[in-house]
Amino acid sequence: MCASIKTSDTDMSGFITFEGPDGSGKTTQILALHERLVREGFEVLCVREPGGTAIGDQIRLILHDTRNVELRPHAELLLYSASRAQLVGQVIRPALESGWLVLCDRFAESTLAYQGYGRGLDLQALKAITQFATGGLRPDLIVYLDIATEDGLLRRQSSARAGQGEWNRMDQQDLEFYRRVRAGYLEMAAQDPQRWFLLDATLPIASIQASIWEKVVLFLRQQGKPASKGATPRDVADQEIGRGGQHT
Numbered sequence: 001m002c003a004s005i006k007t008s009d010t011d012m013s014g015f016i017t018f019e020g021p022d023g024s025g026k027t028t029q030i031l032a033l034h035e036r037l038v039r040e041g042f043e044v045l046c047v048r049e050p051g052g053t054a055i056g057d058q059i060r061l062i063l064h065d066t067r068n069v070e071l072r073p074h075a076e077l078l079l080y081s082a083s084r085a086q087l088v089g090q091v092i093r094p095a096l097e098s099g100w101l102v103l104c105d106r107f108a109e110s111t112l113a114y115q116g117y118g119r120g121l122d123l124q125a126l127k128a129i130t131q132f133a134t135g136g137l138r139p140d141l142i143v144y145l146d147i148a149t150e151d152g153l154l155r156r157q158s159s160a161r162a163g164q165g166e167w168n169r170m171d172q173q174d175l176e177f178y179r180r181v182r183a184g185y186l187e188m189a190a191q192d193p194q195r196w197f198l199l200d201a202t203l204p205i206a207s208i209q210a211s212i213w214e215k216v217v218l219f220l221r222q223q224g225k226p227a228s229k230g231a232t233p234r235d236v237a238d239q240e241i242g243r244g245g246q247h248t
Helices: 026-039 054-064 073-097 108-118 123-134 149-161 175-191 205-223
Strands: 006-008 015-019 044-048 101-105 141-146 196-200
Touching (some): 015 026, 026 044, 044 073, 073 123, 108 123, 108 175, 141 205, 149 175
Parallel strands (some): 044 101
16 A cells, blocks of 8 residues: 555655645646555555645635635635645545555645745744644655746746636736745745755656656655555545636
């Protein structure tokens, strides 16, 4: 079994998240990794933020609705945290406890980057709220796809025009906001290099996929996780990222 080592509520293994500025291509890469892991026989679940549960998907609609221009940063933060609390409690922890590897498209680092560095909210307060929402759960590995702010936004706009991705309220910020977000990501990565795996998002898609696979295989070996098929954890199987819209 692709077992998750359950040692305590705040010390689980087998949790990999994908982060990156808008337009970095992280969703493309997380889906590719999920498909590869399944082919190799791993028990793996892929989820997204915000959303991933029926309640979280309702919160997602509020957060992404372009009409909600009056949504205050503090309210925005609490909505993201509420969605995350539901996802962790209903989906992620049960999957980890059932021995599954969990991939998540965005997690708490997105809150620190967007609401902390981007919006300017107090980082220590955000960390405390996140600790409460997640019960202290942190990713074992963070795959971060980096791209210059302007290039990422051009990608995002191009995808939206082609009908390949949603255009939501968070896509309507000014350029300086996105520059602060990227700077925040890079600062967090520099502070915790053992947890973060940085990649150049402008490289060919296949090259990025190969690098991610090599890193994940090394991670799994370190965790002692052989591939094996098994039963789907209850209340988890229908939460895969393929449901509904996706981040890009």
